[in-house]
Amino acid sequence: MRVSEKRDSFPVCCCQCKRRPLESTDELVVNTLYRIALTIWHVAFYIENEQHTHEEPIKSGVGGRKMLSSSSYSSGYGETFTSQPRSTANNVAAASSGGMDLSYVTERIIAVWFPSSASQKSYREGQRHAAHMLKNKHGDNYMVFNLSEPKRALRNEHKHVKEVGWPQKLAPPLERLCSICKEIESWLSGDQHRIAVLHACGSKDKLGVVVAAYMHYSSICGTADQALDRFSMRRFLEDNIGPLQTPSNRRYVDYFAGLLSHNIKVNAAPLYLTHVTVLGAPSFQQGGCRAFLKLYEGLTPVYTSGVYSVVSGVKQFTVNLAAERRPGLQLRGDILVKCYHRGPSDRETIFACQFHTCALLTTLSVLQGKNWTMRVMIQGFRRMVL
Secondary structure: OOOOOOOOOOOOOOOOOOOOOOOOHHHHHHHHHHHHHHHHHHHHHHHHHHHHHHHOOOOOOOOOOOOOOOOEEEOOOOOEEEOOOOOOOOOOOOOOHHHOEEEEOOOOEEEEEEOOOOOHHHHHHHHHHHHHHHHHHHOOOEEEEEOOOOOHHHHHHOOOEEEOOOOOOOOOOHHHHHHHHHHHHHHHHHOOOOEEEEEEEOOOHHHHHHHHHHHHHHHHHOOHHHHHHHHHHHHHHHHHHOOOOOHHHHHHHHHHHHHHHOOOOOOOOOEEEEEEEEEOOOOOEOOEEEEEEEEEEOOEEEEEOOOEEEOOOOOEEEEEOOEOOEOOEEEOOEEEEEEEEEOOOOEEEEEEEEEEHHHOOOOEEEEEOOOOEEEEEEEEOOOOOO
8 A cells, every 4th residue: 555645744843942041039039929829829719619619519529639549650751650648728629510620730730621421511611610710810811721622612711722632532643742832831931920721521631641741841941940830740640630541641741751851862764664463362253353453644544454353362463564565654753553343334443552753763662552562563764765
């Protein structure tokens, strides 16, 4: 199968960080007083919500404040977040109208989350409730960064909304993750009174990915006084998010952190996928399955394999993409691999995983999920081989 020529140049995720000049003593005093005042605001915000819960039948927020069941959160890039209860004053997550969870990540970053089970009515009510609280505390000095699909109710209730979302159940494109961090930093640096609101529906992994990425971004590109914010972000991850559920999300946070710290060198050479080996045979019919792979570059399908009959007892199967006159399938950027079972009338997803070619340094990459392991053989070339 021929792959169409690339229409866009290869996106390179490199964050150009310009550190701000050191603040004077007067500026440090002003900023310290401002942070104290903002902390008092947070306490008042919490007290107001506690009083409000006695006036209306709002959910207690047990799910929203649920702590990690595990003892620690391993980020996969050298940091372990220990799970400890947060103090009541810092955990301002009591705004639970319609299942909504509103939490302060830092003094200037707020997370708003809705479960996928929320009805349209409860979602609209939750947005009105959130807008009322945000406008009372911050006026029009807040920007909503929507990490999910666009929603009319979101734009109707909030003055400033920026759509930065990506498809549900997928990791964000690496370039998108970098641009989100830059957008947040640009908005916050414009005025010290500005607030960034991260909005997501469904899985909390979207909030976790962005907060974890921005934590690394601020450690490299931020100022020294953001150390307290990074601590708050860690606490938010362990108290409100927990371990990221999708391996591809963890992988992309690792990519982003590695690129920022220069532990991962950008590999801009074209790569060719030669074959894919899936370890483990899913059981769909009589102990086996009829599996086939579909590959996407970005979100554009570029390859579909034939159907492989995997019988019970088979420990692995390999899909060969190379041919006599073709070195493999040329790939660049964000790659999505989906494995399906071909049923009698429809298809069923076995697994999906993502990786980015710029972070692959060896010809063999092993991508792991909860119940499967995939070996990806890739051959790199400096230029296109015709």
